Amino acid sequence: MTTRPQTPLLDTVDTPADLRKLKPEQLRQLADELRTEMIDAVGSTGGHLGSGLGVVELTTAIHYVFNTPEDRLIWDVGHQAYPHKILTGRRDRIRTLRQAGGLSGFTKRSESEYDPFGAAHSSTSISAGLGFAVANKLNKKPGKAIAVIGDGAMSAGMAYEAMNNAEQAGNRLIVILNDNDMSIAPPVGGLSAYLARMVSSSEYLGLRSLASKVANKIGRRVYNSLHKAEEYTRGMVTGGTLFEELGFYYVGPIDGHNLDHLIPVLENVRDSDQGPVLVHVVTTKGKGYAPAEDSADKYHGVPKFDVVTGEKAKSKAGPPAYQNVFGETLAKLAETDDRICAITAAMPSGTGVDKFAKAHPDRAFDVGIAEQHGVTFAAGLAAQGMRPFAAIYSTFLQRAYDQVVHDVAIQNLPVRFAIDRAGLVGADGATHAGSFDVTYLASLPNFVVMAAADEAELVHMTYTAAEYDEGPIAFRYPRGNGVGVDLPEIPQKLEIGKGRIVRGDESGGKVAILSLGARLEEARKAADQLEAKGLATTVADMRFAKPLDEEMIRKLAATHDVLVTVEEASIGGLGAHVLTMASDEGLTDGGLKIRTMRLPDMFQDHDDPAKQYDEAGLNAPQIVDRVLSALRHNSAGVEEARA
Numbered sequence: 001m002t003t004r005p006q007t008p009l010l011d012t013v014d015t016p017a018d019l020r021k022l023k024p025e026q027l028r029q030l031a032d033e034l035r036t037e038m039i040d041a042v043g044s045t046g047g048h049l050g051s052g053l054g055v056v057e058l059t060t061a062i063h064y065v066f067n068t069p070e071d072r073l074i075w076d077v078g079h080q081a082y083p084h085k086i087l088t089g090r091r092d093r094i095r096t097l098r099q100a101g102g103l104s105g106f107t108k109r110s111e112s113e114y115d116p117f118g119a120a121h122s123s124t125s126i127s128a129g130l131g132f133a134v135a136n137k138l139n140k141k142p143g144k145a146i147a148v149i150g151d152g153a154m155s156a157g158m159a160y161e162a163m164n165n166a167e168q169a170g171n172r173l174i175v176i177l178n179d180n181d182m183s184i185a186p187p188v189g190g191l192s193a194y195l196a197r198m199v200s201s202s203e204y205l206g207l208r209s210l211a212s213k214v215a216n217k218i219g220r221r222v223y224n225s226l227h228k229a230e231e232y233t234r235g236m237v238t239g240g241t242l243f244e245e246l247g248f249y250y251v252g253p254i255d256g257h258n259l260d261h262l263i264p265v266l267e268n269v270r271d272s273d274q275g276p277v278l279v280h281v282v283t284t285k286g287k288g289y290a291p292a293e294d295s296a297d298k299y300h301g302v303p304k305f306d307v308v309t310g311e312k313a314k315s316k317a318g319p320p321a322y323q324n325v326f327g328e329t330l331a332k333l334a335e336t337d338d339r340i341c342a343i344t345a346a347m348p349s350g351t352g353v354d355k356f357a358k359a360h361p362d363r364a365f366d367v368g369i370a371e372q373h374g375v376t377f378a379a380g381l382a383a384q385g386m387r388p389f390a391a392i393y394s395t396f397l398q399r400a401y402d403q404v405v406h407d408v409a410i411q412n413l414p415v416r417f418a419i420d421r422a423g424l425v426g427a428d429g430a431t432h433a434g435s436f437d438v439t440y441l442a443s444l445p446n447f448v449v450m451a452a453a454d455e456a457e458l459v460h461m462t463y464t465a466a467e468y469d470e471g472p473i474a475f476r477y478p479r480g481n482g483v484g485v486d487l488p489e490i491p492q493k494l495e496i497g498k499g500r501i502v503r504g505d506e507s508g509g510k511v512a513i514l515s516l517g518a519r520l521e522e523a524r525k526a527a528d529q530l531e532a533k534g535l536a537t538t539v540a541d542m543r544f545a546k547p548l549d550e551e552m553i554r555k556l557a558a559t560h561d562v563l564v565t566v567e568e569a570s571i572g573g574l575g576a577h578v579l580t581m582a583s584d585e586g587l588t589d590g591g592l593k594i595r596t597m598r599l600p601d602m603f604q605d606h607d608d609p610a611k612q613y614d615e616a617g618l619n620a621p622q623i624v625d626r627v628l629s630a631l632r633h634n635s636a637g638v639e640e641a642r643a
Contacts, residue, residue, distance in 0.1 A: 009033060015089050016063035016114075024064075027259050031060045035288045037091070038082050043307040045097045046427070047105050050286040050298035051080035051150075054180050054256075058148070058281060059083040061262040062176075065270055066146060072116040072132045076125035076149040078106035079301075080178075081115075088114035098427035100607040106431060120431030121399065122369045123156035125149050126175055130162055133169035133276075144172055144270065151179045152346060155368030163246040166276040173276040174269055175248065178256065180285045243278045252280025257287060297349075319482040323420055325455045326477070327352025329462045329491070330389060330418075331359040338363075339387040340466060343378050345371045351391035351420050371400040375407065375415070382413040387466055391418040394434025394476065401440060408472045409444045415472050416465040417441075422451065422476035423518065423568035424599070424613060429606030434476070435599050438516070439572035441474050442546040448496060449545040450475040451517030451567070455482030457543070463491035478518045478568070480609070497547035503527055504538030511537040511627050512556040516545055516567040516574040522613075523566055525620035530627060545574045550581060557587045557594075562630045566597045566623060568613070573598060593630040597623065 009026060010033040013019050022030065035056045042049045060083075062073060068088075075081045085103060086094055090112060096102025104111060106120040117128045129147035136143045149159060154177065166173055243250045251269060254261045262281070269277050285300070286292030291310025292299035304313040334340040334356065341363045348354040348366055357364035367374040371392055378388040390397075397404070397419060408415045422434040442449045448468065452458040452475060461475040499514075503524060511530055515523040520541050527537040538556065542549060545567075557563055565575040575596025582588055599616050613619050617626075 010037060010086075010091075013087060014091070016068050016087060019060070019063050019087060022064075024259075024263060027060055027064060027263070031057050031259065032288075034060065034083050034086060037086055037094070039289055040307055041086075041094045041097065042082065042302065043305050044095055045099065046303040046305075046313075047097050048079035048082070048300060049289075049302050050292050050295075050300045051180070052082040053287050053289055053292060054283040054285040054298075055080050055148070055178060056083050056288070057257045057259055057262060058176070058178065058283065059087065061259060061266055062146060062148070063087055065263060065266040066144060069113045069116065071144040071146060072129070073114070074117045074125045074129050074132070074145065074147045075107050075119060076147065076153045077122045078119035080148075080150075081107050084114070085112075088112055098429075098606055100605075100611065102606075104429060104606065105427060106429075118431075120428070121396065122153040123149070123158045125153075126159050126162035126166070126173075129173055129175070130166055130169050133172035136172050137168075137170055144174055145169070146174045146176060148176045148178055151177065151181055153369055155346070156370055157372065160246065163243070163248060163276075167247040169276050171273050171275060171277070175276065175278045177252070177278060177280045178283055179253065179280060180283045248276050248278040249274045250278050250280065252278075253282050254280070256281035256283035319455060319484040320487075321352075321481050322452075322455060322458060322477045322479070323350060323352035324355065325352075325458050325482065325487065326391070326418055326420070326462055327355035329459050330466075331356045333463060333466050333491075334360050334363065337387065337466065339385065341365065341378075341381055341386050341388045343367060343374050343388055343390045345369060345374045345392055345396060347391075347393065347396075347420075350393070351418070353391050371396050372403050375400040375403040378415045379403070379407040379411065379413045382408075382415050383411070387414070387416065387469075389416040389418050389465070391420065393421040393432070394419045394437040395421065395432050397437060398440070404441070404472075405444060409446050412446045412471040414469045416468075417472070417474035418462070418465075419474055419476040421479045423478045424604065424609055424616065425479045426609040426612065427606050430603035433604065434478075435570045437474070437476055438545050438567065438569035438574065439576075442573060442577060444472075446471040447546060448473040450494075450543055451545060452477040453515065453518060453520035453541050453543075454485050456485045456488055457541075458482075459488055460492045460494055461543075464494045464496075467493055468496070476517065483518075483521055494543065497544050497549055499540050499542040499544065499549040499552055501552075502539050502541050504536065506538070506552065506555040506559060508559040509536035509538045510561050510631075511535050512560040512563045513537065513539045513623065513627075514542050514553070514556070514563065514565045514574070514578065515539065516542045516565070516569070519566045519568055519618055522618065522620045523623060526623035526627070529620060529624045535627070535631075542574060545569075545577065548574075548577055548581060553578060553581060554585070554587070557582065557592050558590075560592070562593045562595070562627055564595045564597060564623065564626055564630070566618065568599060568616075568618060570599050571601060595626050595630050597626055 009030045038052055093103050098105045107115040107118055109115055109118050125147035129145040132145040254265055286298035302312055342353045342356040343365045344351050344353040345367055346369045378390045381388040419437050425432045441447050450461045452461050458477050465473045465475055513523045523539050527539050530537045565578050567574045575598055582594055604612055
C-alpha cells in the first residue's frame with residue numbers, strides 16, 4: 001500500500017493568521033517545509049543560515065500562540081529572522097534577501113508591520129520590548145511584547161540593564177532566551193519539559209498566588225521567607241535563579257525543537273498573570289541541515305551554496321582580506337613585543353584576532369558582545385604598560401563611544417583601535433556600514449586617526465600603532481580583499497601626521513586630489529581621466545585624518561587651482577578638517593577652489609559595494625565631475641573645463 005503524499009502546508013500560509021488556522025498536529029510538517037524553504041532561499045542568495053535554522057520551530061510556535069502583529073515580536077540582532085519573514089507575507093520576496101531593492105538581512109520597520117523594531121546590533125531586544133510593553137500598560141492595551149534573545153547577546157550588559165527594569169511591564173513582557181550553545185542550560189528532556197509545563201501552568205501559578213496572599217496576611221517576614229524558599233527550590237530544580245533575582249519568572253529549559261513542548265508552555269506563559277516571564281529554550285544552530293550542523297561555524301554566514309551538497313560557492317582567488325593582513329601582522333609583531341595584546345568583542349575571525357590568538361593565546365581576549373567593557377579593559381591594560389589593540393568593527397565601536405571619550409581620550413591612554421569594516425559594506429546595509437568613525441574619533445583631543453589605502457599601508461599602520469605610546473591611535477580599513485599590492489617584509493613606522501604624494505608633485509598643477517583611505521584607487525583613476533583632458537593632477541594619500549599634514553596641504557593649496565578631498569566617511573571627517581584649516585589660515589583668499597567628497601547624509605540600503613559607492617558619488621567618474629564643476633566656477637579654468 002502506497003503512502004499518499006502530504007499536501008504542502010506552507011503554500012496555505014501567507015500570514016500568521018493563516019498559520020493559526022492549522023491544527024497543532026500539522027505544525028511539525030509546516031516547520032519541516034519552512035526549514036526546506038529557508039535552506040533553498042539562502043542557497044541562492046547567501047546570508048545568515050545557521051541561526052535561522054535553529055529557530056524554525058520556535059518561530060512557528062510563537063506565531064501560532066501569540067496574536068502577532070498586535071503582540072509585538074522582537075528578534076534580537078535579526079539575522080535569525082528569515083523564517084519569520086517567510087511566515088509574515090514575505091515568502092514571495094525571500095530570494096531577494098540582501099539584494100539591491102530586496103529584503104533586508106535583518107528586521108526592518110519599513111519592511112513589514114510584523115517587524116515592530118529594527119535590529120542588527122545585538123542585545124537591544126529586551127529594552128525595546130520593555131518599551132512596547134510599558135506603552136501598552138499605560139494605554140491599557142492587552143498586547144504582549146515578546147523579545148527573543150540569544151545566549152551570545154546575553155553577554156552584553158544592556159540586556160541586564162533592561163531586565164533590571166522589566167518589573168514595570170507586568171505580565172506584558174515575555175523574554176525568550178534562545179540558548180543555542182548549551183552555555184547556560186543543564187540537560188533538557190522529558191523531565192525538564194514536564195517541569196516547565198508545570199511551573200508555567202495556571203494551576204501552579206494560581207496555587208502560588210494563593211499561597212503568597214495567605215503568607216502575606218500572616219506577615220511580611222513569613223511571606224518573604226516562603227517566597228525565597230519557593231524561588232530557590234525552583235532554581236535548584238530548573239535553573240534560572242539569576243533571572244529570578246532580576247524580577248523574572250523563569251520557565252525552562254525546554255527543547256526548542258519539540259513543538260509538543262513549546263506550544264503548551266508558550267500558551268501558559270501567554271495566559272499568565274505573573275510579572276515578566278523568561279522562557280529558556282535550548283536549540284541547535286544549523287538544525288535540520290547536516291552540512292550546517294557539521295560545520296564549525298554552523299553556517300552562520302554563508303555565500304551562495306549548493307543545497308544538495310552544502311558546498312559553498314568559492315570566491316575567486318585574489319589579494320588577502322584586510323582583516324587577515326591585520327591579524328597576521330599583529331601576531332608577527334607580538335613575537336618580539338610581549339606587551340602587545342589583542343581584544344575583540346565576539347568577532348575573532350571577522351577581525352583577524354583569531355590568527356593572533358592562535359599564535360599568542362594568553363594575550364588574546366574575546367570579551368563577548370561587550371564593546372564598552374572591551375574598550376575600558378584595553379584602557380586598563382594600557383595604563384599598566386601593555387600595548388592593547390582593540391579590534392572592533394566601526395559600526396560596533398559606536399556602542400562604546402563614552403568609554404572611548406572618558407576612559408581613553410581624556411586620560412590620553414595609548415589604546416590602539418583597529419577599526420574594521422570602515423566605509424560601506426554591501427549586503428549588510430546601513431546597520432553595519434562604517435560611516436562615522438573618522439568623524440567621531442577625529443573630533444577628540446589626543447587622538448591620532450589613520451586610514452589605510454591598501455593592504456601594504458595597513459601593515460605599516462599596524463606597526464606604527466604598536467610603536468606609538470603617546471596616546472590613543474586608531475587606524476581604519478575596509479571590508480573585503482586588498483587591492484593586490486605586495487606586502488612589505490619589513491613594516492615602516494610612519495611619521496605621525498605626514499601623508500604622501502602618489503602621483504604628480506607639490507610643485508604645481510591644475511588639480512590636487514587629497515584621498516583618505518581606500519578611495520585612493522578611484523582617485524588615481526580620476527587623475528588619469530583628468531590628465532586625458534589636459535588637466536595636470538596631483539594625488540595625495542593623506543594617511544592621517546588627524547593630525548593633518550598641514551605643510552603638504554599648504555603647498556598643494558598654493559600651487560593648484562582646485563583641491564578636492566575624497567573619503568569613505570561621513571561629514572565631519574577629513575574634508576571638514578581641511579576646510580577648517582583653510583578657513584583659519586585664509587587658504588582660499590587667492591581664488592583656490594576646495595571641494596569635499598564624502599558619504600551622503602543618508603543611510604544607504606544594502607547593495608553591491610561598487611554600486612553603493614556609485615550612489616554615494618565616490619567613484620572616479622564622480623570625482624572627475626566634481627573637479628570639472630569646480631573649474632567651471634573658476635574663470636582661470638574655463639577653457640580647460642570645456643576641453
